[in-house]
Amino acid sequence: MIMDNLIALLVIxxxxxxxxxxxxxxxxSWLLTTAVSWLVFGLTILMLYQVDSQGILSYHLGGWExxxxxxYRVDALNALxxxxxxxxxxxxxxxxxxxxxxxxxxxxxxxxxxxxxxALTGLLGITLTGxxxxxFVFLEISSxxxxxxxxxxxxxxxxxxxxxxxxxxxxxxxxxxxxxxLLYGMTGTLNMADLAERLQEVEQTRTVYTGFAxxxxxxxxxxxxxxxxxxxxxxxTYAPSVVSAFLAATATKVAVYVLLRFLFTVFGVEFSxxxxxxxxxxxxxxxxxxxxxxxxxxxxxNVKRLLAYSSVAQIGYMILGLALLNLLGLTAATLxxxxxxxxxxxxxxxxxxxxxxxxxxxxxxxxxxxxxxxxTMAAFVIGGLSxxxxxxxxxxxxxxxxxLAAFERGWWPLILVIVVGSLLAVVxxxxxxxxxxxxxxxxxxxxxxxxxxxxxxxVLALANIYFGLDTRLPLYLADSAAQLLLGSAx
Amino acid sequence: MDWLLKDWFSHYNYWIAIFLMMIGFYTVxxxxxxxxxxxxxxxxxxxxxxxxxxxxxxxxxxxxxxxEGITLFSNPLPHVLILTxxxxxxxxxxxxxALIVRIKxxxxxxxxxxxxxxxxxxxxxxxxxxxxxxDKTLHExxxx
Numbered sequence: 001m002i003m004d005n006l007i008a009l010l011v012i013x014x015x016x017x018x019x020x021x022x023x024x025x026x027x028x029s030w031l032l033t034t035a036v037s038w039l040v041f042g043l044t045i046l047m048l049y050q051v052d053s054q055g056i057l058s059y060h061l062g063g064w065e066x067x068x069x070x071x072y073r074v075d076a077l078n079a080l081x082x083x084x085x086x087x088x089x090x091x092x093x094x095x096x097x098x099x100x101x102x103x104x105x106x107x108x109x110x111x112x113x114x115x116x117x118x119a120l121t122g123l124l125g126i127t128l129t130g131x132x133x134x135x136f137v138f139l140e141i142s143s144x145x146x147x148x149x150x151x152x153x154x155x156x157x158x159x160x161x162x163x164x165x166x167x168x169x170x171x172x173x174x175x176x177x178x179x180x181x182l183l184y185g186m187t188g189t190l191n192m193a194d195l196a197e198r199l200q201e202v203e204q205t206r207t208v209y210t211g212f213a214x215x216x217x218x219x220x221x222x223x224x225x226x227x228x229x230x231x232x233x234x235x236x237t238y239a240p241s242v243v244s245a246f247l248a249a250t251a252t253k254v255a256v257y258v259l260l261r262f263l264f265t266v267f268g269v270e271f272s273x274x275x276x277x278x279x280x281x282x283x284x285x286x287x288x289x290x291x292x293x294x295x296x297x298x299x300x301x302n303v304k305r306l307l308a309y310s311s312v313a314q315i316g317y318m319i320l321g322l323a324l325l326n327l328l329g330l331t332a333a334t335l336x337x338x339x340x341x342x343x344x345x346x347x348x349x350x351x352x353x354x355x356x357x358x359x360x361x362x363x364x365x366x367x368x369x370x371x372x373x374x375x376t377m378a379a380f381v382i383g384g385l386s387x388x389x390x391x392x393x394x395x396x397x398x399x400x401x402x403x404l405a406a407f408e409r410g411w412w413p414l415i416l417v418i419v420v421g422s423l424l425a426v427v428x429x430x431x432x433x434x435x436x437x438x439x440x441x442x443x444x445x446x447x448x449x450x451x452x453x454x455x456x457x458x459v460l461a462l463a464n465i466y467f468g469l470d471t472r473l474p475l476y477l478a479d480s481a482a483q484l485l486l487g488s489a490x
Numbered sequence: 491m492d493w494l495l496k497d498w499f500s501h502y503n504y505w506i507a508i509f510l511m512m513i514g515f516y517t518v519x520x521x522x523x524x525x526x527x528x529x530x531x532x533x534x535x536x537x538x539x540x541x542x543x544x545x546x547x548x549x550x551x552x553x554x555x556x557x558e559g560i561t562l563f564s565n566p567l568p569h570v571l572i573l574t575x576x577x578x579x580x581x582x583x584x585x586x587x588a589l590i591v592r593i594k595x596x597x598x599x600x601x602x603x604x605x606x607x608x609x610x611x612x613x614x615x616x617x618x619x620x621x622x623x624x625d626k627t628l629h630e631x632x633x634x
Contacts, residue, residue, distance in 0.1 A: 133571055140578045144585055151589055156596035160605055163589045167518060170531055170582050177575060178511075178538050184568070185545040 006050065007059040007072045010043050010082070011125045018117040022110055029110040030100075033117060034093050040120065041090035044082050048477075051079045058130070066130070067191035073130030077481035080334060080474075081127040081257045084341045088249040089120050091345065095456040096242045099352050103240040104152045112152050116246070118145035123254050132180045132266070133190045135258065136173065139222070142254070143169045146247055150239040161234040168221060168231040175218030176258075182211035183266075195266050203271050212272070215262050223255035225319060226289030229312045236308035241352025244304060248311055248348055249341040256318050256337060263322070264485040273325060282323035287417050289316030294424035298431070303354075303361045306428055307347055310387060313421060314340050320414065321402050329405035330482035331475070336398035338474045339386070342467065343395055346383035346460035350376050353449035353457060366432060368441030373448050377436050379461035384429035386464040389422050393468040397475070503544035510537035522602040524593065528586045535579045542568045542575070 017036040021029040051057055051074055059072040074082075096116075104112050122142025129135050147169070151162035184190055186207050187198040202208060217228075224232040232252075236244045263272040273279050293313030300306040314336070321333030351361050353376040358365045370377045386393035389400075399418060406414040448454065467474055499505075510533055517530025546568035554566035590600055597605050 133574075137574055137578065140582070144578075144581055147585060147589070151592070156593075157609060159589055159593045159596060160609075163524065163586065163593060166582065166586050166589065167527060167531060170586075171515075171518065171534070174535055174538055178541065181538065181542050181545060181568075184571075188565075 003046075003050075005059070006043060006047055007057060007074060007128055008061060010040060010047065010086075010128060011121055013043075014040060014117045014121040014124070018114045018121065021114040021117060024110075026107075026110045029113040030093075030097050033096075033113040036117060037086075037090045037093045037120070040124070041086040044079075044086040047074060048079045048083060051076060067189050067194035070134050071130040071191055071193075072128045073193065074128060075481070075484050076477055077257065077260065077334065077484060078127050080338060080477040080481055081254060082124055083477075084253055084338055085120070085123045085127065085250045088246060088341055088345050091456045091459055092242055092246050092249075092349070095245075095349060095352070095453045098450055098453055099242050099356060100240065102356050103154060103242075105154060108152055112149065112240075115145040115148040115152075116243075118142075119149060119246070119251075123250055126254050127257060130192045131190050132183070132192060132195065136177055136180060139173055139176065139258070142251065143173060143222075146243070146251060149243040149247070150235050152243070153238055153240045155238055157234075158238040158240075161238040165231045165235045168228075172218045172221030172228075175214045175221065177218075179211040179214035179218060182207050182214065186211070192261070192266050196268060199267065199271070203267075212267060216259070219255060219259040219262065223252050223259060223319075224312060224315060226285055226292060226312055226316060229289070229293070229315075232312065233305050233308040236311070236348075237302055237305040241348065241355050244307075245345050245348035245352060248307070249345040252311065252315060253337045253341055256315065256322075256333075259319075260322060260333070260485060269325065269486060279323055279325065282319055283414070286316040286318075286320035286323060287414070289313060289319070290417055290421040291424075294421050294428070297428040298424060300428075301363055303351055303363055303366070303432055304348070306363075306432070307344065307351070310425065310428065311340075311344060313425075314344070314387070317399070317402060317418070317421070320417075321398075321405060324402075324405045324409055324411075324414075326405055326408055327479075327482050327486060328401055328408055330485055331478045332398050332401035332405050334478040334481045335401055335474055338478065339394040339398045339464075339467065342460055342463050343383045343386040343393075346379055346457060346464060347387065349453070349457040349460060350380035350383060353453050356449055356453065357447045363432060363435055366436045367439045368436070368444065370433075370437035371444065372441070372446055374446075375454055376449055376457060379457045380436075381429075381433060382461040382464055384425075384433065386468065388425040388429060391468075392465065394464045394474075396468060397471050503547075504541070507537045507541040507544065510534075510540065524590045524600040524602065525587070528583055528590070531586070532579065532583055535575070535582075539572045539575060539579075542572045 014036055017032060021032055024032060047057070057074040060066060061070040061072065064070070100109055100112055119142050122138045122145060125138030126135055126142065129138060147162045147166045150165060151159050180190070183195060183199070186202045186205065187195055189195055189198055199208060221228045236248055239247065290313045293309050293316060297306045297309035297313065300309060318333045318336050318340070321329040321336060353373065354366065354369065355361050357373065382393070386395035389395040399422065403415050403418055406418070514530045514532070514534030514537060518527050518534065521527050521530065546565040548562060548564045551562045551564045552560050554563040593605070594600050597608055599605060
């Protein structure tokens with residue numbers, strides 16, 4: 001029973017738990033959210049095993065046959081992204097209790113957890129569904145709930161940041177909707193696999209090209225591809241710490257997944273990259289994202305904003321891997337989805353601990369933190385090293401594969417870009433480390449964060465090292481996902 | 491004249507959709523007033539609804555109802571899809587307006603440039619205070 005409906009349960013459980021959160025007494029909402037997050041994480045691991053043993057899973061909602069009914073279709077790529085979303089959700093939620101109590105108005109906390117569960121529903125739904133319109137609906141569910149989550153910080157600027165994200169996000173989602181409509185008009189189907197087949201007959205029409213353009217731009221707004229990234233720094237800076245960590249680690253990854261899915265599964269490599277212009281445009285934009293994002297990160301005063309700009313750069317690496325269009329490049333891109341979730345999760349959680357104790361995340365607040373909060377800062381340093389790509393951390397593996405992919409193509413300047421991007425990362429991480437470890441503060445007392453926040457931070461930081469040394473799991477998944485995308489899968 | 495009518499005006503529904511789309515989009519981009527932006531966003535979304543609904547129309551077809559004598563009917567699926575998209579649009583507008591109410595309470599204005607001004611003012615005040623505090627501690631540190 002559970003195994004048969006496993007895929008649907010992943011979406012339905014958090015969806016049903018969200019209203020329950022509001023109905024139950026407020027102190028139960030966190031407990032319920034934790035239980036649900038862990039349950040979903042467990043089910044995702046089960047699903048991963050099923051995908052590994054049975055290949056592609058297909059679930060027909062309500063028993064309606066695809067392409068008429070909605071199909072949930074899970075392969076190695078979905079399973080990997082779902083693992084990221086559910087895993088980060090499970091790690092972040094034990095952390096949330098104290099952090100939310102400090103940063104969110106007390107009477108809102110039940111609503112906060114309900115919105116969090118809806119965001120989880122939406123993100124998981126996007127990854128699992130095999131129906132393009134269903135994807136749009138889940139995208140809006142996750143977006144609407146993340147606007148709410150961002151606006152929950154006590155600081156009033158969170159409201160403006162959430163509003164700006166709402167305007168930008170709605171434009172992006174509507175673009176996606178226009179594209180989906182045009183494709184439906186040409187093919188009469190919404191099922192991804194069916195679309196991929198039927199598009200081949202009509203692919204040379206202007207309508208399909210227009211739909212393609214709308215979908216790519218819409219997804220690019222959602223994943224904050226340079227120069228469509230401007231909503232992101234504000235949103236991540238002013239959101240509650242938990243939300244920054246959760247969204248930075250999952251929402252942009254899911255948007256990258258949407259782009260991958262459309263480019264490679266729905267339209268197919270041959271159609272998407274028929275014109276060399278598109279490939280070179282993607283490479284140009286991703287290189288610009290890496291360089292500009294990293295350079296802007298260096299000049300930030302607020303560490304959260306610094307990390308948000310670094311996210312712009314990291315997304316550049318993912319798109320670069322995608323645009324290289326070889327097996328190694330796609331492996332690097334999907335691997336970086338996983339690794340970036342680990343490092344940004346660790347970094348934002350560490351910052352959340354500092355925000356709890358100091359009340360702000362300006363760089364000047366970090367003076368002497370190396371002594372005052374040794375474990376938190378150690379986690380931050382590990383996350384930072386992973387971000388730079390030091391060997392022995394997860395970040396190194398994905399950058400190594402990216403460099404290999406560029407090498408295979410023989411595009412030397414791109415390797416230079418990767419190196420320069422890493423050097424810029426050294427600069428902005430060093431700025432934080434320098435203030436934290438080499439500047440004295442007047443107050444020398446230890447003020448380490450409470451255990452319930454420290455453990456999730458440490459878990460993610462250690463995961464950076466673990467997956468830097470033992471790369472079997474993410475590499476295996478990323479490799480099979482890349483093979484699927486390029487159509488060379490068994 | 492004939493080609494003009496045939497090629498351009500026979501698809502007037504798409505022209506209307508594109509026209510509305512651009513009006514909405516331009517309003518979102520050009521206006522600093524948040525309520526006007528939400529209105530623009532609404533027009534933008536509505537244009538997409540019209541696009542979908544006119545996609546489903548079959549020339550000469552009737553409404554998609556089961557009744558004797560009806561063989562040619564419009565495709566009902568886009569209508570159903572758009573019903574969902576309308577719900578999403580309503581939720582977006584409601585959330586956007588709710589945020590605007592909170593912004594008005596917090597800032598006293600809903601003009602984007604004025605909000606930016608308020609934030610900048612506060613930032614510079616904070617920096618001044620911090621500088622003053624640092625100066626003070628510096629003076630206290632120096633032995634007299």
